[in-house]
Amino acid sequence: MIDADRLSKVYARGVYAxxxxxxxxxxxxxxxxxxxxxxxxxTFLRLLLREELQTEGRLMVHGRELASMSSGEVQTYxxxxxxxxxDFKLIPGKRVFENVSFVPRVLGVTVEQQxxxxxQVLKWVGxxxxxxxxxxxxxxxxxxxxxxxxxxxxxxxxxxxxxPTGNLDPDLSLEIMNxxxxxxxRGTTVVVATHDRELxxxxxxxxxxxxxxxxxxxx
Amino acid sequence: MLRALTYxxxxxxxxxxRSRLSGLVSVMTITVALLILGAFLVVTSNLxxxxxxxxxxxxxxxxxxxxxxxxxxxxxDDLLAGSRAVASHEFVSKSQALARFRAQFADLxxxxxxxxxxxxxxxxxxxxxxxxxxxxxxxxxxxxLRKMAGVSDVRxxxxxxxxxxxxxxxxxxxxWVLAGIVVVxxxxxxxxxxxxxxxxxxxxxxxxxxxxxxxxxxxxPFVMEGALQGxxxxxxxxxxxxxxxxxxxxxxxxxxxxxxxxxxLRFLPVQLCIGLVVGGMAVGCAxxxxxxxxxxAGEGLxxxxxxxxxxxxx
Numbered sequence: 001m002i003d004a005d006r007l008s009k010v011y012a013r014g015v016y017a018x019x020x021x022x023x024x025x026x027x028x029x030x031x032x033x034x035x036x037x038x039x040x041x042x043t044f045l046r047l048l049l050r051e052e053l054q055t056e057g058r059l060m061v062h063g064r065e066l067a068s069m070s071s072g073e074v075q076t077y078x079x080x081x082x083x084x085x086x087d088f089k090l091i092p093g094k095r096v097f098e099n100v101s102f103v104p105r106v107l108g109v110t111v112e113q114q115x116x117x118x119x120q121v122l123k124w125v126g127x128x129x130x131x132x133x134x135x136x137x138x139x140x141x142x143x144x145x146x147x148x149x150x151x152x153x154x155x156x157x158x159x160x161x162x163x164p165t166g167n168l169d170p171d172l173s174l175e176i177m178n179x180x181x182x183x184x185x186r187g188t189t190v191v192v193a194t195h196d197r198e199l200x201x202x203x204x205x206x207x208x209x210x211x212x213x214x215x216x217x218x219x
Numbered sequence: 220m221l222r223a224l225t226y227x228x229x230x231x232x233x234x235x236x237r238s239r240l241s242g243l244v245s246v247m248t249i250t251v252a253l254l255i256l257g258a259f260l261v262v263t264s265n266l267x268x269x270x271x272x273x274x275x276x277x278x279x280x281x282x283x284x285x286x287x288x289x290x291x292x293x294x295x296d297d298l299l300a301g302s303r304a305v306a307s308h309e310f311v312s313k314s315q316a317l318a319r320f321r322a323q324f325a326d327l328x329x330x331x332x333x334x335x336x337x338x339x340x341x342x343x344x345x346x347x348x349x350x351x352x353x354x355x356x357x358x359x360x361x362x363x364l365r366k367m368a369g370v371s372d373v374r375x376x377x378x379x380x381x382x383x384x385x386x387x388x389x390x391x392x393x394x395w396v397l398a399g400i401v402v403v404x405x406x407x408x409x410x411x412x413x414x415x416x417x418x419x420x421x422x423x424x425x426x427x428x429x430x431x432x433x434x435x436x437x438x439x440p441f442v443m444e445g446a447l448q449g450x451x452x453x454x455x456x457x458x459x460x461x462x463x464x465x466x467x468x469x470x471x472x473x474x475x476x477x478x479x480x481x482x483x484l485r486f487l488p489v490q491l492c493i494g495l496v497v498g499g500m501a502v503g504c505a506x507x508x509x510x511x512x513x514x515x516a517g518e519g520l521x522x523x524x525x526x527x528x529x530x531x532x533x
Contacts, residue, residue: 049429078431091422102423106432108222154430 001027001158001189002048007057009043009213017043019213020057025191027157030184032200033193035210041193043213045162048191049083050074061158079107082151082188086163088143090135090150097122097131100150107154121149125179141172148179159183161192165199177203220435227439234416234444241412242448245506248408249452249499250459252401257460257495259394260487266387268485270380279345279357281364282372285313287341291369298367299345304356306346313341340371402502405452409445409506416444417510441511442504449503453496461486 002025009018018040025031033041046052047059050066059066062080069077090099101118109117122128125145135143144164151159161180165173177192177199184190194200200207209216235242281299283292292310299308311319316339321328347357357375364373417424420440427437468484475484487495 051429075431075433078429081430083429089422089426091426094423102426103430105226106427106436107430108433108436110222150426 001025001029001061002191003058003060004044005058005060007044007047007059008055009040009047009052010055016213018047018054018210021210021213021215022057023208023215025189027189028184028187030181030190030205031192032203032205032207033191033210034195034197034200034207035216036195038212039195039210040213041195041210042162044210045083045160045191045193048158048160049081050077079154080157082154082156082159084144084147084151084159084161084164086166088135088140088147090143090146092135094134095131096127096133096135096138096146099135099146100153103150103153117153117155118149121153122146124152125149140167141175144168144172144176145179148176148183152183156188158189158191161190163194164192165194165196170199173199174202223433223435223439226436227443230440231443231447234420234440235447238412238416238419241415242444245405245409245412245445245448245503246452246455248401248405249449249502250455252398252405252502253453253456253495253499254459255401256394256398257456257487258463259391259398260491261460261464261485263387263391263394264487265485266390270383270387278347278375279361279364280374281343281345281370282340282374283342283369284371285340287369291367295343295364295367295369298363299343302360304347304360306348308343308345311342311344313337313339316341405449406502406506406509409448409503410509412448413441413445413507413510417441438508438511442507445503445505445507445510446500447503449499449501449506450496452503453499456499457487457492457495 002023004021004023007018007021008016010016021040021044033044035041043052047054047066048061050069053067061077064073064077066077091102094102097118100122101114104114104117119128119131122131125148127142127145127149130138130142130146135146138146144167148164151161159180164180165176168176173196180190180192181203281295283295296308296310299305314337317331317337320339321331361373361375364370424437464484464486472484476482
């Protein structure tokens, strides 16, 4: 599913964010990327989102080299992804239901389908009763569940999450992780970047540890 | 495609509702730009009408002396009848000239009655053939007429008509240049206003980019917003122009028609009005498109964290 081969990303002034990283993540896997701040977790996710291009090496997803994709292919590729961020990235001026149905809406899905899919995922994360609320009216845990619902509404084959529990307390963090486990149980590949070792231990899935942009250990 | 269009119209409409003041500024600048252009077009099209009327009217007036003999008048008549440059000619006697004056300037008729004798000279009104209106042909005819016995004066309209035409062309060119400058300014204003919308919608744009939304959905609302602002500006400009035109026509129309001798004062033709609206929308579209070009790059939208992370490792 994901195949990184001797991947490096160098920023200005020769600063390495990722250095000579090689790893494989199989289809249907649930993997943690862990390491301290500056380890390269977010950079790796940005490379997977095709937000940035590597400086050296090769990164393949679904058997396609991301760097060689045209802008049209990048659009198509991104439609197969779901993403969740630490700061939720919900649209403040839109209600919960609109936030979730926004994704199928801008992908040209029919209004009926938009509504059906949005309701389904909201029900799945258990927040169908808050669909008329605005993001600022929700707790942090609820906002993150809405962000997860939005990530799932397009039925992605790969879900990427960057510190999804960074703003949540331990109990809520575990609740969010349970949602990711359920997503994974349906066959979706899940990659979660987190520095929370305790959470990784409690969830009990494979963890890839990075430090200074390089692989240090794979659990 | 239809869904993208519907989406763009909905979003543009909502955005205009949200940013009323800045949207109004855009609409006003386009209104001013098209008002200038429209006013120039109205004035110059009526002047063109006037010049066309003058051009088709008598172009050479040959005034004859009161003492002209019948033979001299017959010779003049023969010369005009034999000239290939002349389409038609007509003798206007002194009494006909006086009658013409009384008919054209009815207000001054009592003054004319006080004249001790008829001061108007007899003349030949000469119309030229369209194909014979080159300067040389008409000049040589005028020179021949001046040499004829019994001719007191030859008035020839071409020179000042050409000057008027040149002035009109210059006036039109000035209108286009001035409108062009203001239109560019209007497009820049629209662009900046739409850029504000881009900023206000940055969260949506970020999500759209990350989910791989087609460009029609990303840029469409901004282009549509510009088009709506441009169209609204053009409609307001036409409305203001029409109101001004109707006011002037109502107040000074008859006087102008009488003084200028044209059949009617005309507003812009429908095609040109449609052209102005389409032009306004195009200017707005261009502004919106320029503003939306920045949405493609979207640098720093996800997070600046990786750079900070990388620098932390160093």
